[in-house]
Amino acid sequence: MKTAEFDPYAHVVRPLMTERSTLLREKHNQYFFEVSPASSKGDVKRAVEELFKVKVLRVRTMNVRGKFRRFGRSGGHRPDWKKAIVTLKPGDSIELVEQGA
Numbered sequence: 001m002k003t004a005e006f007d008p009y010a011h012v013v014r015p016l017m018t019e020r021s022t023l024l025r026e027k028h029n030q031y032f033f034e035v036s037p038a039s040s041k042g043d044v045k046r047a048v049e050e051l052f053k054v055k056v057l058r059v060r061t062m063n064v065r066g067k068f069r070r071f072g073r074s075g076g077h078r079p080d081w082k083k084a085i086v087t088l089k090p091g092d093s094i095e096l097v098e099q100g101a
Contacts (some may be wrong), residue, residue, distance in 0.1 A: 008047035011039040015096050016083065029088045031096075035061070037082045044084045048094075055089040 016032035024030040035044050041059040048056050062085075066078035088094070 006046065008050045011036050011043045011047040012051060017096065029090060031086045031088065031094055033084045033086060035082050035084045037063070037080070039082065044086065048086050052094045054092040054094060056086055057089055058087040060085045
């Protein structure tokens with residue numbers, strides 16, 4: 001029986017850059033990522049370690065419910081998504097480049 005090869009890009013969707021994530025990155029060496037809803041903590045840990053060549057100490061995940069938004073007279077929901085907070089070993093860091101000017 002063949003085992004599927006692990007694809008880190010299938011688990012980590014994108015890094016999240018917010019004021020809170022910047023503060024926690026500077027203070028506690030924690031990074032925020034949007035991850036696949038089907039990913040487990042172990043999957044996220046392995047993906048971050050493979051992608052960024054760092055040592056992950058802890059992964060916390062949370063499911064974020066999509067907000068209701070109006071479009072004129074009608075409305076709809078944004079999609080639900082999953083967020084992961086990854087704590088790195090002291091001394092390790094991830095170089096995140098912000099988009100835009």
